[in-house]
Amino acid sequence: MKPKHQRLLLVTLAVAAVLGAVVLAMWGLSDKAAYFRTPTDIAAGKAKDGDAIRLGGMVVKGSVRNEGSNVRFDVSDGPGQIPVAYRGIVPDLFREGSGVVAEGRMQNGTFIADTILAKHDERYMPPQMGNQAAEHAVGKTLKE
Numbered sequence: 001m002k003p004k005h006q007r008l009l010l011v012t013l014a015v016a017a018v019l020g021a022v023v024l025a026m027w028g029l030s031d032k033a034a035y036f037r038t039p040t041d042i043a044a045g046k047a048k049d050g051d052a053i054r055l056g057g058m059v060v061k062g063s064v065r066n067e068g069s070n071v072r073f074d075v076s077d078g079p080g081q082i083p084v085a086y087r088g089i090v091p092d093l094f095r096e097g098s099g100v101v102a103e104g105r106m107q108n109g110t111f112i113a114d115t116i117l118a119k120h121d122e123r124y125m126p127p128q129m130g131n132q133a134a135e136h137a138v139g140k141t142l143k144e
Helices: 003-032 039-043 127-143
Strands: 035-037 052-059 065-067 070-076 081-087 099-107 110-118
Touching: 035 039, 039 052, 039 081, 052 081, 081 099
Parallel strands: 035 052, 081 110
Antiparallel strands: 052 070, 052 099, 065 070, 070 081, 099 110
């Protein structure tokens, strides 16, 4: 076999191997894909029961109810509101009136969350950095 044909064969095998790896990766991750939806999207019928989705919005004030290891609350994006049920310990940043992203599935009009991710605002900084940032801001203001 000529070197030219050997190189062509090697390139063909390499391309086939890469395509095979991509197909296997996509097949393995296909059931892990979760589309982001808002309460308004869900109310409009864009999410069916059993579909893996991420629900994002604000925790409605006065809606958090602790029932042992279960937590129930409502998530709203303004016009829409969806009840959420979660079994487990919620993150430290989780509170009424704050942003939240919940991963799970819709079931009979209630979002059953597997994971709760509490969101913080853009101004968040670690507590140990708080004093340094405040001093920096005061010093900057005095210089200006």
